[in-house]
Every structure is written in C-alpha cells, then in structure tokens.
Amino acid sequence: MVCSSRLLAVSYPTTRLIPHSSTLSNSRFIQGKLRSNYRWRSMASEPEGASFAPPIDAEAADKNAAGFCIIEGPETVQDFAKMELLEIQDNIRSRRNKIFLHMEEVRRLRIQQRIKNAELGIQKDEQENELPNFPSFIPFLPPLTSANLKLYYATCFSLISGIIIFGGLLAPTLELKLGLGGTSYADFIRSVHLPMQLRLLLLVLALGNYFYFNTSQVDPIVASFSGGAVGVISALMVVEINNVKQQEHKRCKYCLGTGYLACARCSSTGALVLIEPMPTVYSGDQPLEPPKTERCSNCSGSGKVMCPTCLCTGMAMASEHDPRIDPFD
Amino acid sequence: MTVSSEQKVYDVVLKQAALVKKHLKTGEDYDVKPDIVLPGTLSLLGEAYDRCGEVCAEYAKTFYLGTMLMTPERRKSDMGNIWRTDELVDGPNASHITPTALDRWESRLEDIFRGRPFDMLDAALSDTVAKFPVDIQPFKDMIEGMRMDLRKSRYKNFDELYLYCYYVAGTVGLMSVPVMGIAPDSLATTESVYNAALALGIANQLTNILRDVGEDARRGRVYLPQDELAQAGLLDEDIFAGKVTDKWRIFMKHQIKRARMFFDEAEKGVTELSSASVGILAIVRRQILDEIEANDYNNFTRRAYVSKPKKVLALPIAYAKSIVAPSRTSSLAKA
Numbered sequence: 092m093v094c095s096s097r098l099l100a101v102s103y104p105t106t107r108l109i110p111h112s113s114t115l116s117n118s119r120f121i122q123g124k125l126r127s128n129y130r131w132r133s134m135a136s137e138p139e140g141a142s143f144a145p146p147i148d149a150e151a152a153d154k155n156a157a158g159f160c161i162i163e164g165p166e167t168v169q170d171f172a173k174m175e176l177l178e179i180q181d182n183i184r185s186r187r188n189k190i191f192l193h194m195e196e197v198r199r200l201r202i203q204q205r206i207k208n209a210e211l212g213i214q215k216d217e218q219e220n221e222l223p224n225f226p227s228f229i230p231f232l233p234p235l236t237s238a239n240l241k242l243y244y245a246t247c248f249s250l251i252s253g254i255i256i257f258g259g260l261l262a263p264t265l266e267l268k269l270g271l272g273g274t275s276y277a278d279f280i281r282s283v284h285l286p287m288q289l290r291l292l293l294l295v296l297a298l299g300n301y302f303y304f305n306t307s308q309v310d311p312i313v314a315s316f317s318g319g320a321v322g323v324i325s326a327l328m329v330v331e332i333n334n335v336k337q338q339e340h341k342r343c344k345y346c347l348g349t350g351y352l353a354c355a356r357c358s359s360t361g362a363l364v365l366i367e368p369m370p371t372v373y374s375g376d377q378p379l380e381p382p383k384t385e386r387c388s389n390c391s392g393s394g395k396v397m398c399p400t401c402l403c404t405g406m407a408m409a410s411e412h413d414p415r416i417d418p419f420d
Numbered sequence: 421m422t423v424s425s426e427q428k429v430y431d432v433v434l435k436q437a438a439l440v441k442k443h444l445k446t447g448e449d450y451d452v453k454p455d456i457v458l459p460g461t462l463s464l465l466g467e468a469y470d471r472c473g474e475v476c477a478e479y480a481k482t483f484y485l486g487t488m489l490m491t492p493e494r495r496k497s498d499m500g501n502i503w504r505t506d507e508l509v510d511g512p513n514a515s516h517i518t519p520t521a522l523d524r525w526e527s528r529l530e531d532i533f534r535g536r537p538f539d540m541l542d543a544a545l546s547d548t549v550a551k552f553p554v555d556i557q558p559f560k561d562m563i564e565g566m567r568m569d570l571r572k573s574r575y576k577n578f579d580e581l582y583l584y585c586y587y588v589a590g591t592v593g594l595m596s597v598p599v600m601g602i603a604p605d606s607l608a609t610t611e612s613v614y615n616a617a618l619a620l621g622i623a624n625q626l627t628n629i630l631r632d633v634g635e636d637a638r639r640g641r642v643y644l645p646q647d648e649l650a651q652a653g654l655l656d657e658d659i660f661a662g663k664v665t666d667k668w669r670i671f672m673k674h675q676i677k678r679a680r681m682f683f684d685e686a687e688k689g690v691t692e693l694s695s696a697s698v699g700i701l702a703i704v705r706r707q708i709l710d711e712i713e714a715n716d717y718n719n720f721t722r723r724a725y726v727s728k729p730k731k732v733l734a735l736p737i738a739y740a741k742s743i744v745a746p747s748r749t750s751s752l753a754k755a
Contacts, residue, residue: 191516344478345471345504345541355537355546358464389538396539399525400507 198403202391227334229327240335247328251321258317262310343401350403350416351395357387359394425583429590432557433618436594437610439553468544472500497544498554502562502595504541509566519570526563529556552598558591565591573641574656581645585625586618593621597693606692616689620702623682627708630675634662634720644675662720672717676709683709703734 174182227234293311342348353359362384386392397403403416473496508517508525528538533556537543548554565587575581597617602610629636629643636643637659649655652671683706690698704726711724 188516344475347471352539352541353464353467355539355543359540398539400504 195402202393206391227331229331243331244328247324251324254317254320254324258313262313262317341407343398343405343407345400346398346405348405349395350398350401350405352398354387354390354394354396356389357394361387361390361392361394363387425579425586429583429586429618430615432561433594433614434611435557436555436597437614439555440598440610464540465543465547468540468547469497472496472541472544475500475503497541497548498595498598500541501545501559502592505559505562505566506592509569517566517570519567522563522567522570526560529559529563554598558594561587562591575643575645577647578645581643582622584643585622585629589621589625590618591621593617593619596698603692608689608692613689613692616686616692617698619682620686620690620698623679623686623702624705626675626679626682627705630672630679630712631708631719631724633659635723637662637720648674659720664716664718664720669717672712672719676712679709680706700735703737704731707731707734 233239293315343350346352354361357363363386365383365385367383387394390396398405401407405416476496476499505525508514508521528542531538532542532546533549535546535550537546565584568584568587572584575584594614594617597614602608602613606613633644642649642656642659644659649659649671652674653667654671658665658668683702686702687699690702693699707726707730708724711726712719715722715724
C-alpha cells in the first residue's frame, strides 16, 4: 500500500538510530528526534511553497507528504502492523516528544501574533482563562477558579449564618409576635401518624434542638430544617475545600499555577526605561520630558517570562495534553 | 599524572571555606543601597523570596529538613534555585532537556551572578549574591553533572563516579552549608564542616545509586565502576539480566561498606551545623543501605525503602547523637 510505504519512510529516521543492544543513550535518541524533526519540517515546507495555489491542493499535498490519512478505514490500522514492538514504542515516544515541542512552538508563535496584532491595531476578541479552573465536586455548580473561590466561601458562610439566624431568632420571634405555629414537640410527634421508629427519630431531633435552641416551644419543623441545612452545607463545604486542596497540590509550585514568572528585567512592567544623556544647559522654564521607554526584550512587553518547571502549563506534571497559557491574558 | 577527582573536589571545598572566612574577617553585613528605586520593584523582590520560601517548604517535607523553614530568608533564594535546577533533570520535563537547554541555563546563571536576572526567582538569587559571598562554582558544577548524564552512561572507575557524585549531590551539600549555618559555639574548622557536607552529599548519591540499580539498568545506565565490576567477575549483561548471584552479593557488600564510610565521615561534621535536621537526614538515609541488605541485595526488582515507623524510631536516636556529639568536637578543633 502506498500509504504504509510512505509511513515507513517517515518513521525510518527513528528506527535507524536504535542500536541493537539494549543500551539506549539519551543523547543519541535526542539527535534522532531532532533529525526527524527537520525531516518533518522539510516535508511540510513543500506544500507551503505552493501557498498561492488553491487551498484544497495545498491540503491534499500536505496530507500526501505526511503520508497519513486522517479518516480511518477498514485497512488503516494495518498501516503500523509491519512494525516490531520496540519500533512501535519508539515511534510513540518520538511522536509524543514532537507534540510537546510543537505545543511550545505554538505558544511562542501566539505571543508574536499578539504583538503583531497590537502593532497593526487588530483587536483580538478571544477570551482565554488566565488561571486554570477545575470542576466543582458538587453537581450543578459552576467550575471553581481562584477568582470565584472567595465568592464561593462568602456565599456559603452567609447562607449558613442566615439559616442559623432565621432558625434561632427570626422564627421564634415571628411565632411569638404573630402567633404562628408553636406546638410543643410532644403534641407534634403525637399528631404525626408515623411508625414508632420515625417518631423516636423525631424525638431525638427534638432533644437536639432543645439543647441547641434552649427552648422546647420552638417550632420543630423550622428547628429541624435549620439544623439539617446547616449540617448539609457544612459537609458540602468540607468536601469542596478538600477538592481545592487536591487541585492545588497538582499545580506547579514555582509559578503557583499561572505558568509564568515575573520578568526581572523590566520588573513586570513590560517597559524598559531608555537612558539618554539630556542637555541641561538650555533654559530652565521648560520642564524635563518624561523618560522614553521601549518594550522589554526579555518578555516582549508582557511582563512575564516562561516558568521553566511547568513550561507555562501551570501544572506540576506538564504533558502534551496541557494547553499553554497565553501571557497577555 | 592527572589530578584525581578527590583532589579536584577538595580544592573546590577549600575555596568555599576560604570565601566564607574572607567574609567573616570583614565582619560587616554589606548594606546594599540601590541607585534607583523603581516603583514596585522592592515588593517584587520580597515576593520572590516568599516564593523561594514556599518551594523550600515543599522540599523540606520530602527530605525531613524541618528546620530549614527557620533559615534566614535571604538564603532561601539559594535553595529555591537549587531545586529549580534539579527539577530540570528530575522533574516532569526531564526528557526534553537538551545540551542547548543546559547551555542556556548556564548562561542565565552567569547573568545572575553579573546582576542581570531573567525572572523573579533569578532575581532573588542575584540579590543574595550581591549581599553575601556565594561562589558560582558549585552551581556550574551542578549543571556540568547534568551534562554528564546526557552523554555518559558508564563509569570506568570510582574516580569518575566520585566526580559525578560530587557534581550532582556534593554541590548541593556545599551550597546548603551557608543556608544551614555553622553553630556559633562550634570548635570545628570551616573546611571540616564543608568536607562533612560534601561527604554527606556523596553518601546520599551512592545510596541512591545502589538502591536504583535495576531502574537505571532498564534505562540502559550502569552507575557502578566498571573496573570493580570486572574485579568481581561481573559484566553489564549480568546487571541487565537482573539475577542475584553470590558474586553480586560480594560486590554489593563492598559497595555498601564504602557508602557507609562516607556516612561516617559525614556524621563527624554535620553535628556542627546549627540545624539538627541534617543529622537526622544522615541517619534516615543510612537506613536505606540496611534495607538493601535486608532485601538480600536484590536491587533489581525490589526498591529498598524505609517505612515511616522506622523513620520515626530513628528520630530519638538522632537527637541523642546530636546532644552527645559536641563532646567529640575537640577532635575537630583548630590546631
């Protein structure tokens, strides 16, 4: 098959460099990877040269050059069947490496794109999250980010205190003033025609509420409901805090999940002050001009530089699946 | 005759000690007054030190260096950057480190020492370097060790292995002595304390090597001296085969004995450090050698580790030793 022979041709650089002994020197492998990288690039550049041709042709040429078809068919799995196990493992490893490096290149290209867009005055509408967000443990709640985490805590806390105030102060006062409810526990339990076990349960709840609210005349329904609600919300909060701690554990310790460290050259301002000798001999009534600045070359004006530990992924374990964070966001 | 690795390393140690003595002689703490205070920069530096402190706290957990949290803030920048460099080869992205990457890292290091840091953590180190006598040599040697790992997977003799152990672990020992600080009432010479820290680093690295023989073999690396293997009648193929034979047991006994010698040498001096945690570290890491023996020298398929209860039991012994040890300092006193 034409497809498979092209594939073998592409994968040849990696297999040729694997020695037969089991000693796999790291440096030799890296050389192999770099060489195959160049081969990919030279193949890709051919269709790019024909960029003035209709786009369909360029795409087809690209696909043919890669020798790889994106749509799977009944025979496509057979493409790799001719390789040995070791070959396959090495191919997987080399492709993963390439993806990783390509992701880093994409990040750097995006930075340049951003700069060029800014220079040409083109607005970029795409919004990307600066800090990573993670899903909440509790269903139906929006994902948590460090931004709305504080809001989350505040909401829960106010909810709990609101319920406590309601159950403890408002409801009894309302009952007293408006004469609503106010049956005693004993009467209530008797009036409810439930089996003995549930009545006992209600009795236990009533005792609990007695000690908590220090009155046996409080409306049992309100009291039980308040107590239960407080318990449930506290339990959910504990679960959520645990989730947050777990997620924090996974983030990169050096950049604290942002993917970037402050640029030391411009002190994260993005601009370098130009020092030029100024003539001071001239008349004193003209105020000195503010110093001219130029864009910091270290960080390209963003004020941040790549965190070398997590490679801008913000995660403790960077993999090729992690998208790279844009510094301008 | 070429100078042996041990001699070369000892020279570095002497230089370190001399640097510290020079600082002690001048006595004062330099008051660095920045020429231009740019708005917002002072807080950035403080933030950088805090970040280094957080990184140190994280690693203190793994290495039981509890008292490292109480070291002077300015020294944390040293450790923060050491760990960052370590992460380059031991971290999740280690497979992507190329010689070019290491060259760039080294040029960044040189820039730091020239006062031109690249990012905020570099800035913290640059600030420390400006205020205290810190030698660039151990940092450079650490990077050299990483380069060695990229190209070398066999070691002809113990001399080469010693140099490698110095590069990757001895340097960390040397860099952390000023961080831990020498106890003010210590009677030992500065050189002896540095030597002890160096010995501890080397002992640690040898222990790791002996523990990870199987793992390294699977990656095609043998960190054992080839001439000693030949003397014991062993070949690389025997290591890759992963079978424990009597020849292997005899060989491992010698290796463990040598590692223990280094630990003994280290223990003589680490008690002089003002932080007791390093002494604890020495005792805990030493136990791994006992575990290898307990595993019948099978470091191919079994990973020797010290269980938490054993570690906890070792603490009172370490503490007792640290109290008893000062009575022995007379042997290390200045002539």
